[in-house]
Amino acid sequence: MHPDLVALLALQDDDSAIVEIEARIREVDEQLHVLDRERAVLGDAAERARASADAEERKRRDLALKVQEHKALQDRNLAALDAVRKAREATAALAQIDLTRRVLAQEESDLQALSARITDLRQSAELHELELAEVDKRQQPERAALAERRSALEQEHAAALEKRAATARRVSRDVLAKYERIRGRQKTRALYALTGAACGRCNTAIPLQRRNVMAAGRSIEVCEGCGVLLYASA
Ligand SMILES: [Zn+2]
Structure with missing residues (x-):
């Protein structure tokens, strides 16, 4: 993770x-x-x-x-x-x-x-x-x-x-800054788990390669569809 x-x-x-x-x-x-x-x-x-x-x-x-x-x-x-x-x-x-x-x-x-x-x-x-x-x-x-x-x-x-x-x-400074920025914009949650192969919020598909990086716990990605932070829940 x-x-x-x-x-x-x-x-x-x-x-x-x-x-x-x-x-x-x-x-x-x-x-x-x-x-x-x-x-x-x-x-x-x-x-x-x-x-x-x-x-x-x-x-x-x-x-x-x-x-x-x-x-x-x-x-x-x-x-x-x-x-x-x-x-x-x-x-x-x-x-x-x-x-x-x-x-x-x-x-x-x-x-x-x-x-x-x-x-x-x-x-x-x-x-x-x-x-x-x-x-x-x-x-x-x-x-x-x-x-x-x-x-x-x-x-x-x-x-x-x-x-x-x-x-x-x-939380590390740059991740926190991202989180705060998204929260400030959306006024709601900033962090969503992947649902299957897609963003848990807007359902935009996330390419396999990026999902693998996320699953390996090496990155917290930003959804290209709606801009929230994504993580692999498993
Ligand atoms: Zn999204």
């Missing part, structure tokens, strides 16, 4: 183990992400309701100032009416009073509508926050379990990387 083959096969096993651990970490992350999204929907809704309530509150404050101004104006209108002596002036003053009264009535009604809307929005925000607190409570044990699992997987991952580094040191 080729001197690098044992170590290379071990390296491939180590890499498979690492890939598998990484897939499990991604699964845990996906589950955490699902929990995050569930929270985010409620959090966003509460945030939107609060922002709308704040915007309406600003409108209400502006409108309340206007109402104050118009009430002051109405006071002046009434004072002016008291002071008039001529009928024509009284008609004009009454028209002004009537106009201001109608404006005030509309503004008061708008103020009430705004207040009702603000109350609704604040209630809606509170409701979403209550729901959020409930979801947090419900998610808590699941999150704790996922965090525990993730941290265990991280430790497993670190140990697997260390083991892999140790195995890689047993």
